[in-house]
Amino acid sequence: GKDKELIRGSWESLGKNKVPHGVIMFSRLFELDPALLSLFNYNTNCGSTQDCLSSPEFLDHVTKVMLVIDAAVNHLDDLHSLEDFLLNLGRKHQAVGVTTQSFAVVGESLLYMLQCSLGQAYTAALSQAWLNMYSIVVAAMSRGWAK
Ligand code: HEM
Numbered sequence: 001g002k003d004k005e006l007i008r009g010s011w012e013s014l015g016k017n018k019v020p021h022g023v024i025m026f027s028r029l030f031e032l033d034p035a036l037l038s039l040f041n042y043n044t045n046c047g048s049t050q051d052c053l054s055s056p057e058f059l060d061h062v063t064k065v066m067l068v069i070d071a072a073v074n075h076l077d078d079l080h081s082l083e084d085f086l087l088n089l090g091r092k093h094q095a096v097g098v099t100t101q102s103f104a105v106v107g108e109s110l111l112y113m114l115q116c117s118l119g120q121a122y123t124a125a126l127s128q129a130w131l132n133m134y135s136i137v138v139a140a141m142s143r144g145w146a147k
Contacts, residue, residue, distance in 0.1 A: 002075045005131035010126060011073045014117055018070070022062035023053060025106075025113040033105050041099050069110075072137050079133070084142050090144020100145055103138045110134060 014021050029048045030037055037046045040061070046052035053059070068089070075082055090100075114130060115122045 002125070003132060006126045006129040007073055007076060007133055010114065010118055010121065010130075011070070014114075015066075015070055015073070018063055018066035019059060021113055021117055022066045023059075024116055025065075025109045026052070026058075026062055028112045029106060029109040032108060035100065036102060036105075055143035068137070072133055076133065079136050079140075083143075084139075086137060087143045090141035092144075093141065094145050100138075100142045103141070107131065107134050107138070 001091050027049055028072075030052070037048065037052060040046040040052055040058055042055050042057035046055060046058060068086075071082060072079065077132070111130065114127065118126070
C-alpha cells in the first residue's frame with residue numbers, strides 16, 4: 001500500500017549512497033547517546049564520533065546497518081522471511097553489550113537522517129511508514145535477547 005510506496009520511493013536515492021547517509025544517522029545517534037560510542041571497540045577505541053568515523057571497521061558497520069535496512073526495504077512484502085536473520089542479529093548485539101532500549105534512539109536517528117536527506121519530501125506519513133517498518137525489524141531483533 002501507501003506505506004510501501006513511500007518507503008521504496010524515498011530509499012531509491014538514499015540507498016545508492018549508503019555510507020554518507022549512515023554516517024549522518026550514527027553521528028546523530030552519538031549526539032543523542034554518547035555512551036554508545038564505547039560499544040564500538042575496534043583496534044582503535046571509538047573515544048569520540050570523529051575517532052569512530054575515521055575507523056574503517058566502524059564505517060564497515062555503518063554499511064552493514066544500511067544493508068540490513070536495504071534488505072528490509074526489498075522485503076517489505078515478506079518481512080517475516082528476515083525473522084531468523086534478525087533474531088540472530090539481535091543475539092550478536094546482545095553479545096556486544098547493546099540493550100534493546102537503544103533501538104528507540106537508533107530509530108530517532110534514522111528519522112533524523114531521513115529528514116536531513118529528504119527535505120520537503122519528509123512528511124508525517126513518510127516518517128510513520130518508516131517507523132512502522134523499523135518497529136518490525138526491531139521487534140524481530142529484540143527476540144534475540146529472550147532466553
Ligand atoms: C555488528 C554495534 C545497531 C547491524 C555489530 C558489532 C557491533 C555493533 C560492536 C560487531 C562488530 C562489527 O561487526 O562491526 C552496534 C551498536 C548499535 C548497532 C552499538 C546501536 C546501538 C545496529 C543496527 C543494525 C546493525 C540497527 C541493523 C539494523 C549489524 C550487522 C552486524 C553488526 C549486520 C554484523 C553481524 C555479523 O557479524 O553477522 N554491531 N550495532 N547494527 N551490526 Fe550493529
